[in-house]
Amino acid sequence: MSSKYRIPHVEAVEIVRPHVIRITFDDSLVRELKFIAGGHGGMVFAPLGDPDFFAQVEVDPMSRTILRPGELDFDPAVLHGDFEPAGGENLFRDVTAAADRIRSG
Numbered sequence: 686m687s688s689k690y691r692i693p694h695v696e697a698v699e700i701v702r703p704h705v706i707r708i709t710f711d712d713s714l715v716r717e718l719k720f721i722a723g724g725h726g727g728m729v730f731a732p733l734g735d736p737d738f739f740a741q742v743e744v745d746p747m748s749r750t751i752l753r754p755g756e757l758d759f760d761p762a763v764l765h766g767d768f769e770p771a772g773g774e775n776l777f778r779d780v781t782a783a784a785d786r787i788r789s790g
Contacts, residue, residue: 693714693767694750695764696711698742708751710765714765716781717781759776
């Protein structure tokens with residue numbers, strides 16, 4: 686018997702600090718992800734290095750993932766941690782555990 690994969694949907698996103706977002710998914714998972722500035726091929730991700738531009742994140746009600754100005758959206762399954770990004774280049778590092786340690790310490 687095989688199980689069918691269900692794409693997670695982003696319910697909310699907030700800026701925690703420069704280049705760090707907290708994403709809440711519809712399955713109650715909450716992750717804090719830090720954008721890894723620089724070193725990404727192409728110019729499409731270059732503007733994300735600007736903290737003010739990065740902070741303009743929002744949840745797109747149609748795709749139910751995060752969206753940046755210029756309609757740059759991110760795969761919700763990758764943000765959720767279910768899959769590696771296509772091409773193997775990860776733009777985010779999971780800092781959820783570090784955030785939990787700081788809050789509980």
